[in-house]
Amino acid sequence: MISLLIKNAWLLTMKGKNAGFVENGAVAIDGDQILDVGTTKELESRWNARKTIDATGKAVLPGLIDAHIHTGMGLYRGVAQDMNNWLQKGVGPFFNNITGEEAAAGSMLNILEGIKAGTTTFCDYDYPMTLIVENHHRIGVRARLASTVNELPSDLHRIKVGEVYPLDESSGRNKLKEATRLMDEWHGKGNGRITCILGPQGADMMSRNLLLEMKDMAENYDTKLHMHVAQGDRETGQMMKRFGMRTIEYLDSIGYLDERLMAVHLTDAEENEVKLLAEKGASMIHCPGSIGLIDGIVPPVMAFMDAGGNAAIGSDQAPGNNCSNMFNEMKSAAVFNKIKAADPTVMPAEKVLRMATIEAAKAIGLEKEVGSLEAGKKADLIIINMKEPGLSPVILESVNNIIPNLVYAARGHEVETSIINGDIVMENRQVKTVNEEEVVNQAQSAAEALSGRIKKQQ
Amino acid sequence: MISLLIKNAWLLTMKGKNAGFVENGAVAIDGDQILDVGTTKELESRWNARKTIDATGKAVLPGLIDAHIHTGMGLYRGVAQDMNNWLQKGVGPFFNNITGEEAAAGSMLNILEGIKAGTTTFCDYDYPMTLIVENHHRIGVRARLASTVNELPSDLHRIKVGEVYPLDESSGRNKLKEATRLMDEWHGKGNGRITCILGPQGADMMSRNLLLEMKDMAENYDTKLHMHVAQGDRETGQMMKRFGMRTIEYLDSIGYLDERLMAVHLTDAEENEVKLLAEKGASMIHCPGSIGLIDGIVPPVMAFMDAGGNAAIGSDQAPGNNCSNMFNEMKSAAVFNKIKAADPTVMPAEKVLRMATIEAAKAIGLEKEVGSLEAGKKADLIIINMKEPGLSPVILESVNNIIPNLVYAARGHEVETSIINGDIVMENRQVKTVNEEEVVNQAQSAAEALSGRIKKQQ
Numbered sequence: 062m063i064s065l066l067i068k069n070a071w072l073l074t075m076k077g078k079n080a081g082f083v084e085n086g087a088v089a090i091d092g093d094q095i096l097d098v099g100t101t102k103e104l105e106s107r108w109n110a111r112k113t114i115d116a117t118g119k120a121v122l123p124g125l126i127d128a129h130i131h132t133g134m135g136l137y138r139g140v141a142q143d144m145n146n147w148l149q150k151g152v153g154p155f156f157n158n159i160t161g162e163e164a165a166a167g168s169m170l171n172i173l174e175g176i177k178a179g180t181t182t183f184c185d186y187d188y189p190m191t192l193i194v195e196n197h198h199r200i201g202v203r204a205r206l207a208s209t210v211n212e213l214p215s216d217l218h219r220i221k222v223g224e225v226y227p228l229d230e231s232s233g234r235n236k237l238k239e240a241t242r243l244m245d246e247w248h249g250k251g252n253g254r255i256t257c258i259l260g261p262q263g264a265d266m267m268s269r270n271l272l273l274e275m276k277d278m279a280e281n282y283d284t285k286l287h288m289h290v291a292q293g294d295r296e297t298g299q300m301m302k303r304f305g306m307r308t309i310e311y312l313d314s315i316g317y318l319d320e321r322l323m324a325v326h327l328t329d330a331e332e333n334e335v336k337l338l339a340e341k342g343a344s345m346i347h348c349p350g351s352i353g354l355i356d357g358i359v360p361p362v363m364a365f366m367d368a369g370g371n372a373a374i375g376s377d378q379a380p381g382n383n384c385s386n387m388f389n390e391m392k393s394a395a396v397f398n399k400i401k402a403a404d405p406t407v408m409p410a411e412k413v414l415r416m417a418t419i420e421a422a423k424a425i426g427l428e429k430e431v432g433s434l435e436a437g438k439k440a441d442l443i444i445i446n447m448k449e450p451g452l453s454p455v456i457l458e459s460v461n462n463i464i465p466n467l468v469y470a471a472r473g474h475e476v477e478t479s480i481i482n483g484d485i486v487m488e489n490r491q492v493k494t495v496n497e498e499e500v501v502n503q504a505q506s507a508a509e510a511l512s513g514r515i516k517k518q519q
Numbered sequence: 520m521i522s523l524l525i526k527n528a529w530l531l532t533m534k535g536k537n538a539g540f541v542e543n544g545a546v547a548i549d550g551d552q553i554l555d556v557g558t559t560k561e562l563e564s565r566w567n568a569r570k571t572i573d574a575t576g577k578a579v580l581p582g583l584i585d586a587h588i589h590t591g592m593g594l595y596r597g598v599a600q601d602m603n604n605w606l607q608k609g610v611g612p613f614f615n616n617i618t619g620e621e622a623a624a625g626s627m628l629n630i631l632e633g634i635k636a637g638t639t640t641f642c643d644y645d646y647p648m649t650l651i652v653e654n655h656h657r658i659g660v661r662a663r664l665a666s667t668v669n670e671l672p673s674d675l676h677r678i679k680v681g682e683v684y685p686l687d688e689s690s691g692r693n694k695l696k697e698a699t700r701l702m703d704e705w706h707g708k709g710n711g712r713i714t715c716i717l718g719p720q721g722a723d724m725m726s727r728n729l730l731l732e733m734k735d736m737a738e739n740y741d742t743k744l745h746m747h748v749a750q751g752d753r754e755t756g757q758m759m760k761r762f763g764m765r766t767i768e769y770l771d772s773i774g775y776l777d778e779r780l781m782a783v784h785l786t787d788a789e790e791n792e793v794k795l796l797a798e799k800g801a802s803m804i805h806c807p808g809s810i811g812l813i814d815g816i817v818p819p820v821m822a823f824m825d826a827g828g829n830a831a832i833g834s835d836q837a838p839g840n841n842c843s844n845m846f847n848e849m850k851s852a853a854v855f856n857k858i859k860a861a862d863p864t865v866m867p868a869e870k871v872l873r874m875a876t877i878e879a880a881k882a883i884g885l886e887k888e889v890g891s892l893e894a895g896k897k898a899d900l901i902i903i904n905m906k907e908p909g910l911s912p913v914i915l916e917s918v919n920n921i922i923p924n925l926v927y928a929a930r931g932h933e934v935e936t937s938i939i940n941g942d943i944v945m946e947n948r949q950v951k952t953v954n955e956e957e958v959v960n961q962a963q964s965a966a967e968a969l970s971g972r973i974k975k976q977q
């Protein structure tokens with residue numbers, strides 16, 4: 062007797078080179094694992110389950126992977142839009158005043174938002190991660206966590222736009238200690254749901270020595286380096302002034318470009334630079350919504366993928382993108398790149414769906430666990446109601462409109478049920494592991510306290 | 520005793536030059552009219568109501584206006600993505616095979632989708648509108664309808680890409696008769712909710728004579744002309760071959776550019792051309808999602824508005840944009856134009872919110888009735904739950920994040936209640952005027968019949 066059988070679904074397994082569509086599909090799950098994937102007829106003949114979900118009229122696919130998110134910025138939603146110098150002027154006052162507890166309250170809200178829009182794996186890249194990790198553990202998602210490390214001083218907001226940041230070695234040591242503690246205390250927790258990787262915050266925010274030390278650590282832990290790379294002209298300016306080199310040239314010169322690197326943004330990277338990254342085996346995390354809104358830029362993800370690179374997508378953070386919703390990211394990745402190329406055929410729906418599932422799993426180093434529905438992988442999957450007015454009708458003959466509709470029409474609330482590591486974390490839109498109203502209210506109280514303190518300084 | 524008092528809301532009246540924010544706002548409604556708008560304290564002292572809605576934690580704003588939509592294409596959602604020659608290759612097989620009844624079933628689905636995402640006014644531009652109008656009447660929305668007129672022959676799909684379309688005068692006469700019938704039988708119906716305007720389908724699709732005849736009709740009826748203008752290189756090619764002029768030059772030469780014209784798309788218009796349109800007082804309907812996805816183009820709406828033009832936004836149709844959701848259009852209008860200008864400060868949130876409300880009302884000629892919450896206007900408004908995880912927290916001190924969050928974070932399902940012409944059409948996400956499941960199922964059956972017939976031809 063297995064624990065769960067999902068049947069009668071339109072299945073997108075994401076196995077193989079395309080989306081792995083199965084018209085009347087089923088998934089057999091026992092414990093935290095997928096045991097079998099096939100047609101309903103096949104699986105009903107093979108398995109008896111304690112619980113069965115009839116997914117008639119529903120699509121079932123691997124849970125979505127948000128490959129770059131700062132959940133600790135959840136409280137700042139909507140405080141920094143439509144402006145230049147987003148970081149210093151918009152986010153700065155909030156960032157400089159927030160407490161760890163307030164960041165954690167915003168983080169929980171942000172994770173809840175993501176679950177309700179189909180995200181099951183969160184590559185959270187933030188500080189203080191040793192607090193935030195408790196949210197991921199408690200609410201029951203899969204988390205791939207990096208505690209960010211930099212040598213920025215605490216009074217960074219006093220530095221004028223354009224001035225080279227002073228670096229503070231002791232600040233870097235403390236953050237590295239936190240990152241080590243996170244790794245030692247949390248890696249593998251939650252029945253393997255929580256894994257920890259390393260997160261240097263950017264080549265412009267730390268010394269060469271610290272960056273190299275983290276590379277050594279990554280080799281020792283045999284893990285990934287999640288890192289902002291060439292995230293904008295601000296970074297490029299800092300790099301030129303401090304090191305006399307652009308970011309990617311610098312990273313190459315110190316041996317940083319390899320398959321351990323998850324290079325995030327590449328906003329200010331040139332085509333030859335992303336080609337080099339792809340050739341060296343680094344992955345790219347593309348955050349279209351955030352960079353579009355903050356900078357009005359579409360990063361060179363097409364050039365990276367054309368050079369054979371493996372790219373994932375991420376929602377980044379609440380004050381830039383304003384939402385943590387992988388349906389927003391998938392549509393944005395597709396349409397922004399069509400606009401950039403002035404060509405509607407580039408970045409088709411199936412490609413971006415892969416970037417949020419199986420390609421993302423490869424990019425973050427979890428391809429053995431998640432990203433597709435295959436026997437032996439962890440049971441992370443979502444069930445989407447295709448009978449919602451905005452997702453109907455489903456057409457299978459002459460053309461199949463399920464994938465275009467998931468990418469271009471779905472808004473996120475059509476995700477009904479979310480299964481992570483074999484557990485039903487959300488069922489019929491209700492997250493079962495937390496009190497949703499309490500999460501929202503705690504974030505609201507924290508935001509009011511924080512904005513009240515900022516108001517007094519104005 | 521008035522019929523309805525809404526109180527304790529974060530009110531965005533859209534009155535004046537900005538968003539008209541009222542922190543603890545109320546709206547008094549009697550019958551189909553707004554009687555009073557102000558603070559809760561003021562209105563509670565003035566009015567007794569038979570029904571009161573406590574909008575604590577909610578935003579209340581004018582119902583959104585979808586200024587250009589072809590609801591009759593609702594069944595084709597997702598059938599024509601990621602391709603060139605969208606119209607001929609993608610939409611063609613569906614368009615050429617659909618029956619009027621099937622189009623009407625798709626239309627009802629499309630209207631339902633729109634209501635559930637906050638649209639209260641639909642500028643539907645389609646054929647057969649004399650069937651589709653019954654949906655708008657029955658479901659209870661405000662509709663500004665044009666029955667499209669063209670002289671295209673019924674076997675258009677046999678014409679090769681690039682060839683000049685033959686025009687068929689009798690086809691045009693029949694469609695004009697339909698448009699006249701719509702106007703005569705439906706204008707003013709539904710207690711004034713249904714109004715009819717004229718809809719020439721494009722300067723490339725009809726003779727100069729027919730276009731001029733419709734201009735005369737518009738003068739006689741004293742109404743607007745809703746019309747595709749410069750909708751792409753396909754149209755420009757036809758215009759050059761048939762008339763030796765680009766569309767806007769041609770329309771100017773026959774006296775078409777004035778305040779009656781609602782010029783839709785302007786995809787292939789140049790900056791000097793849209794400047795001329797703005798100067799002549801024509802309005803522009805910008806459909807960012809649709810044109811971005813179909814063509815990879817951002818039309819010159821910024822140049823039009825910079826020249827003083829009045830612009831609205833529209834969702835266009837299901838097989839292009841893939842959704843009929845004004846939250847998608849608002850975010851797309853903002854972000855696509857930031858990308859086009861490589862400048863995050865252009866097209867700020869408040870501006871696009873106005874383009875979906877008060878500026879839209881002006882563009883379509885309903886500014887006396889709708890678009891803002893003001894005493895004397897019709898009671899069209901929506902109530903949005905700001906406690907949804909994806910819209911929280913609400914910050915009022917130091918900055919106000921309500922408008923950026925409505926534009927950049929809202930997905931549409933946060934709209935809880937929709938009041939149109941004083942009637943509660945949707946309450947707590949349930950549309951009260953139709954059986955939602957039945958609408959979805961009828962559209963599904965119609966789509967299966969249609970795609971089955973197409974399959975047989977393949």
